[in-house]
Amino acid sequence: MSSDFEGYEQDFAVLTAEITNKIARVPRLPPDEKKQVVANVEKQLEEAKELLEQMDLEVREIPPQSRGMYSNRMRSYKQEMGKLETDFKRSRIAYSDEVRNELLGDDGNSSENQRAHLLDNTERLERSSRRLEAGYQIAVETEQIGQEMLENLSHDREKIQRARERLRETDANLGKSSRVLTGMLRRIIQNRVLIVILAIVLVITILTAITLSVRRH
Numbered sequence: 001m002s003s004d005f006e007g008y009e010q011d012f013a014v015l016t017a018e019i020t021n022k023i024a025r026v027p028r029l030p031p032d033e034k035k036q037v038v039a040n041v042e043k044q045l046e047e048a049k050e051l052l053e054q055m056d057l058e059v060r061e062i063p064p065q066s067r068g069m070y071s072n073r074m075r076s077y078k079q080e081m082g083k084l085e086t087d088f089k090r091s092r093i094a095y096s097d098e099v100r101n102e103l104l105g106d107d108g109n110s111s112e113n114q115r116a117h118l119l120d121n122t123e124r125l126e127r128s129s130r131r132l133e134a135g136y137q138i139a140v141e142t143e144q145i146g147q148e149m150l151e152n153l154s155h156d157r158e159k160i161q162r163a164r165e166r167l168r169e170t171d172a173n174l175g176k177s178s179r180v181l182t183g184m185l186r187r188i189i190q191n192r193v194l195i196v197i198l199a200i201v202l203v204i205t206i207l208t209a210i211t212l213s214v215r216r217h
Contacts, residue, residue: 025037026038059074
């Protein structure tokens with residue numbers, strides 16, 4: 001499940017990087033090429049939305065105990081998607097204003113262009129900062145998961161060691177019980193042998209007494 005999510009995640013990262021690059025290029029492109037790039041960005045934005053939907057479906061199928069990290073990633077990607085759409089709208093507005101100025105023969109608005117460039121640069125910096133923050137958060141969550149796994153492994157190891165110690169104690173107790181039973185059996189056999197010997201001696205004594213009594217008479 002996580003492998004499918006990571007595959008969509010990589011495709012989304014590549015696609016958003018291309019979209020960001022094209023949005024930044026729009027103000028500097030010739031009019032004909034701008035129109036083509038704008039149409040291409042619209043198509044790629046739709047593809048990015050579809051990837052987000054697929055990723056969202058994958059996250060819903062992940063077990064609740066492991067879903068937290070992926071949910072945080074999804075929130076970050078959705079924020080990034082919203083930012084890309086906002087940047088694209090601003091780029092399209094700047095593009096529409098430029099087309100209108102060309103139709104009206106207006107060569108001014110240089111300050112507006114500079115302001116648009118400053119806004120684009122600011123947005124890019126903010127987006128990069130958010131990506132770094134999201135990456136740091138993912139790294140922290142991954143480290144926490146690793147620590148939890150190590151703790152679980154440590155607990156499992158302790159349980160296995162305790163189980164081994166119990167088995168050893170059980171083996172030792174069984175050995176002691178076996179020795180006790182062997183001793184008891186040996187004593188029982190010895191007692192029976194003594195009883196048999198005593199019985200034989202008693203019978204011989206009786207027979208001897210009877211024989212002597214018969215001879216006297």
